[in-house]
Amino acid sequence: MTRTRTKPTLIVTGLTAAALALTGCAGSASQKDSKASADGMIDQLTFPSEADAAVGGLVNYNPNSPKPLTATWLYEPLIVRNSLTCEETPWLATKSTWEGGNKLTFDIRDGVKWSDGQAFTAKDVAFTFNLMKQYPAFDKAGVWNNTFGAPAKSVTAQGNQVVFEFTGNAAPKYDGIIATKILPEHVYSKVGDPTKYVDKTPVSTGPYKVGSYNGRRLVLERRADYWQADKVKVQKIVLEGQYDAAQAALKLRAGQLDAYYGEVPNPKKTFVDADPKNNHFYYAPNGMTVLTGNDQQKPFSDVKFREAISYAMNKQDMSLKATYGVMKPASQTGLKLPSMASLVPAKYSGEDTVLPYDLAKANQLLDAAGYKKGADGKRTNPDGSPLSVNFSVQAGFIDYQAIADVVVKGLNDIGVNSKVTASAPDSVDGQKKTGDFQLMLEYLHGGCELAKNIGAKLSSTQIPTKTDIFPNVQRFSDPAVDAAVTKLASDTDKESQKADLAPLVDTMMTKFPVTALIYAPARILYRTDKAVGWPSEDNAYANPQDDKLLVLTHLTAPK
Amino acid sequence: MTYFARKFGFFLATLWAVVTLNFLIPRLQPGDPAEIMVKRLAGKDAALDPAQVKAMRAMLGAPDGSLWNQYVSYLGELVHGNFGLSYTYYPYKVTDVIAQAFWWTVVLVVVTQVVSFVVGIVLGAYAAWRRNSRLDSIVTLGSTFLGTLQPFWIGLLLLYVFGYSLGWFPTSGGYEESTPGFNWPFIQEAVSHSFLPALALLIVTPIGWILGMRNTMIMNLGEDYIRLAKAKGLRDRDVALRYAARNALLPSVTGFALALGGVLGGAILVETVFDYPGLGRLMGEAVQNKDYPLLQTLMLLTTAGVLVANLAADLLYGVLDPRARRAQA
Numbered sequence: 001m002t003r004t005r006t007k008p009t010l011i012v013t014g015l016t017a018a019a020l021a022l023t024g025c026a027g028s029a030s031q032k033d034s035k036a037s038a039d040g041m042i043d044q045l046t047f048p049s050e051a052d053a054a055v056g057g058l059v060n061y062n063p064n065s066p067k068p069l070t071a072t073w074l075y076e077p078l079i080v081r082n083s084l085t086c087e088e089t090p091w092l093a094t095k096s097t098w099e100g101g102n103k104l105t106f107d108i109r110d111g112v113k114w115s116d117g118q119a120f121t122a123k124d125v126a127f128t129f130n131l132m133k134q135y136p137a138f139d140k141a142g143v144w145n146n147t148f149g150a151p152a153k154s155v156t157a158q159g160n161q162v163v164f165e166f167t168g169n170a171a172p173k174y175d176g177i178i179a180t181k182i183l184p185e186h187v188y189s190k191v192g193d194p195t196k197y198v199d200k201t202p203v204s205t206g207p208y209k210v211g212s213y214n215g216r217r218l219v220l221e222r223r224a225d226y227w228q229a230d231k232v233k234v235q236k237i238v239l240e241g242q243y244d245a246a247q248a249a250l251k252l253r254a255g256q257l258d259a260y261y262g263e264v265p266n267p268k269k270t271f272v273d274a275d276p277k278n279n280h281f282y283y284a285p286n287g288m289t290v291l292t293g294n295d296q297q298k299p300f301s302d303v304k305f306r307e308a309i310s311y312a313m314n315k316q317d318m319s320l321k322a323t324y325g326v327m328k329p330a331s332q333t334g335l336k337l338p339s340m341a342s343l344v345p346a347k348y349s350g351e352d353t354v355l356p357y358d359l360a361k362a363n364q365l366l367d368a369a370g371y372k373k374g375a376d377g378k379r380t381n382p383d384g385s386p387l388s389v390n391f392s393v394q395a396g397f398i399d400y401q402a403i404a405d406v407v408v409k410g411l412n413d414i415g416v417n418s419k420v421t422a423s424a425p426d427s428v429d430g431q432k433k434t435g436d437f438q439l440m441l442e443y444l445h446g447g448c449e450l451a452k453n454i455g456a457k458l459s460s461t462q463i464p465t466k467t468d469i470f471p472n473v474q475r476f477s478d479p480a481v482d483a484a485v486t487k488l489a490s491d492t493d494k495e496s497q498k499a500d501l502a503p504l505v506d507t508m509m510t511k512f513p514v515t516a517l518i519y520a521p522a523r524i525l526y527r528t529d530k531a532v533g534w535p536s537e538d539n540a541y542a543n544p545q546d547d548k549l550l551v552l553t554h555l556t557a558p559k
Numbered sequence: 560m561t562y563f564a565r566k567f568g569f570f571l572a573t574l575w576a577v578v579t580l581n582f583l584i585p586r587l588q589p590g591d592p593a594e595i596m597v598k599r600l601a602g603k604d605a606a607l608d609p610a611q612v613k614a615m616r617a618m619l620g621a622p623d624g625s626l627w628n629q630y631v632s633y634l635g636e637l638v639h640g641n642f643g644l645s646y647t648y649y650p651y652k653v654t655d656v657i658a659q660a661f662w663w664t665v666v667l668v669v670v671t672q673v674v675s676f677v678v679g680i681v682l683g684a685y686a687a688w689r690r691n692s693r694l695d696s697i698v699t700l701g702s703t704f705l706g707t708l709q710p711f712w713i714g715l716l717l718l719y720v721f722g723y724s725l726g727w728f729p730t731s732g733g734y735e736e737s738t739p740g741f742n743w744p745f746i747q748e749a750v751s752h753s754f755l756p757a758l759a760l761l762i763v764t765p766i767g768w769i770l771g772m773r774n775t776m777i778m779n780l781g782e783d784y785i786r787l788a789k790a791k792g793l794r795d796r797d798v799a800l801r802y803a804a805r806n807a808l809l810p811s812v813t814g815f816a817l818a819l820g821g822v823l824g825g826a827i828l829v830e831t832v833f834d835y836p837g838l839g840r841l842m843g844e845a846v847q848n849k850d851y852p853l854l855q856t857l858m859l860l861t862t863a864g865v866l867v868a869n870l871a872a873d874l875l876y877g878v879l880d881p882r883a884r885r886a887q888a
Binding site: 055057058139145147198214215429469 | 588591594595596607608609610611612613614615617618646647648649650651655656659660723730731732733734735736737738739834836841
């Protein structure tokens with residue numbers, strides 16, 4: 001055990017020394033003119049700590065542990081897929097090819113080196129996925145079990161390719177597979193149960209290696225031998241501190257933090273206005289907040305009722321009260337627009353799919369459906385029983401509570417007696433499992449793997465169980481929709497996916513399984529005094545929160 | 560002898576009750592640790608990826624089996640001194656995690672408790688001796704007023720004034736750039752980071768001692784032996800310190816033992832406000848993450864600390880005061 005570890009350490013030490021010498025030179029060069037060095041190099045950027053831990057000093061870089069010190073800068077995925085535009089950037093794999101839905105082949109990049117100097121090969125990739133077979137606790141992508149698609153039969157390295165063979169259609173597993181962090185076989189094959197392995201001296205392919213860590217401040221240093229080192233201009237990344245919104249805004253304004261990914265309400269006022277030239281934010285629509293009724297219980301089991309209340313939602317007001325107008329009202333198609341505009345079926349492509357706020361129409365629909373208004377202005381069910389709606393909202397989710405107030409006001413305005421009950425988020429999760437609720441707010445993930453996101457939201461196979469929350473919280477059930485989701489799940493071709501999607505969008509638009517309210521963001525607040533090239537509304541090349549590696553390769557010093 | 564045996568038996572029974580409650584209470588809260596861990600990676604209300612939840616459950620290996628089976632295996636592990644692996648800091652052992660936070664809390668809370676006790680006793684005794692003097696009114700009234708405030712609230716005020724507005728003290732954490740250990744830069748940083756939390760505790764904790772000491776002291780001052788001592792012409796100082804204060808001190812010493820036992824729980828709210836890396840904040844985090852093994856061990860540590868201190872005080876009382884032994888025998 002000791003003997004096997006000594007050798008890599010020696011090599012690492014040697015490399016560190018060499019790299020230190022290199023960075024030392026670069027450091028002194030950029031000191032002369034730190035603002036605009038010729039090569040666009042940036043001395044240092046500071047981001048918040050990734051391990052939001054109360055206790056520092058417990059070192060672990062194992063990317064599959066619940067709380068690694070960094071899950072971003074060391075180990076790398078096969079492909080980075082921008083969840084906003086669904087564009088792919090090849091990473092450790094140069095190409096992926098599906099043959100049907102049950103065979104997936106990756107071409108593995110040449111010339112990549114582990115940080116201990118050994119060559120990275122297709123064998124490392126195959127090893128990582130086969131480790132998941134041996135240790136299911138490692139299988140975050142669900143490759144070897146039947147979550148979203150059939151389990152794998154084998155994963156093998158063939159030359160510089162890695163071939164996945166599945167027992168059936170496994171197309172929806174793609175996002176999970178490409179995002180898997182690849183581990184070095186020559187290290188992880190010797191550590192026994194990898195979930196119990198404390199990785200203190202990471203051997204990784206990523207752009208950085210660990211410089212120092214004192215229990216709260218992690219310094220990462222650029223690897224000169226990184227495979228795309230020419231694109232990495234940041235010499236040092238410092239991860240430190242865990243901040244709430246107020247602290248983060250202070251630190252950002254003071255320039256002690258270069259980017260922050262957490263929720264800062266009203267970023268314009270608290271951050272941008274302090275220095276409009278250098279302070280920016282980008283809250284990209286990444287999914288949407290939806291209003292979810294229990295579709296198996298009165299009154300939400302009635303499509304007409306769901307349609308009617310969908311017109312009583314003042315989404316503009318929600319946007320204003322919950323997000324200071326930053327996040328826009330969402331399209332009822334369930335797709336995030338405009339980034340997914342190309343997926344909208346022709347039938348709806350001409351029209352505004354964001355439902356208008358129209359109380360008259362809502363009233364009229366309810367009247368027509370038999371929800372009569374009594375003398376007190378309150379409506380009753382068509383069978384004459386009293387109608388009242390209890391709205392469960394997560395206490396402490398300030399934006400949800402603001403939205404809930406607007407929802408309830410809209411409902412009461414059209415005579416649907418309703419009230420908000422705030423309870424602990426864990427209790428609301430409990431209600432999702434038991435189905436013991438009438439109305440709540442929820443998130444519809446706008447991810448690229450359509451079958452796994454909007455598809456799962458509508459499929460009756462994805463109704464939560466007593467122990468697990470699955471996406472179909474509203475418990476919507478329609479055999480035709482199930483068939484469409486199955487078809488969508490098996491298609492790996494983009495054009496036929498669009499055709500498969502049409503019935504799902506149609507269901508959203510005509511059956512209102514859930515009501516789209518406002519978009520939910522992937523966030524970043526950043527400063528441009530040290531680095532430029534961050535993603536923005538005009539240049540949404542990356543999901544700012546998830547694709548930090550990709551963002552890094554776009555950063556350079558300001559001119 | 561029966562007195563000691565009885566006290567010890569009582570200690571064991573309470574310990575068992577504590578261990579059992581300790582096991583039950585975290586499990587009565589809603590929420591699933593695996594889901595919480597996945598969620599913290601994905602965002603507060605993001606859709607949970609079932610594959611990730613499945614993997615996380617397999618990793619944490621809990622909670623499985625019936626509640627009874629869990630309870631039996633919990634007791635078994637406990638007897639062997641095996642507290643399990645923390646969920647949050649997996650795969651680190653709970654004991655490793657606690658060791659990281661332990662000294663932060665022990666230093667902060669023990670120091671403030673000792674200082675509070677000494678200050679409280681002295682002020683209380685002085686106020687009682689000079690009853691109705693101006694100092695007595697200030698101390699008594701001031702204590703009654705400050706006693707209504709909570710240390711965490713005072714902490715927030717201190718943080719705002721001395722941390723954010725004046726910028727004299729750091730606002731969070733235990734240290735900045737130094738490496739923890741016995742070195743001067745670290746000690747400097749640790750002291751400056753601990754100052755405000757300590758102050759927040761120091762403003763409130765002496766109050767109990769002040770009021771308690773003043774009351775018992777006043778009672779003692781009315782006793783005949785004080786009158787006798789005065790009549791004999793002893794110096795005021797001697798009467799106050801060696802007769803009245805000494806006797807009034809007894810109940811406070813018991814209280815102090817209990818307070819020290821409670822130190823292990825940390826000062827949850829104060830530590831959270833200042834983001835201080837001690838046991839209290841760790842406990843808050845464990846509650847949030849449903850980190851059962853960590854939470855159980857922390858709660859056990861706290862309650863066991865109080866129980867042991869209680870037992871020690873009881874036993875000591877039996878030795879010190881023959882009346883206690885006889886009355887209960």
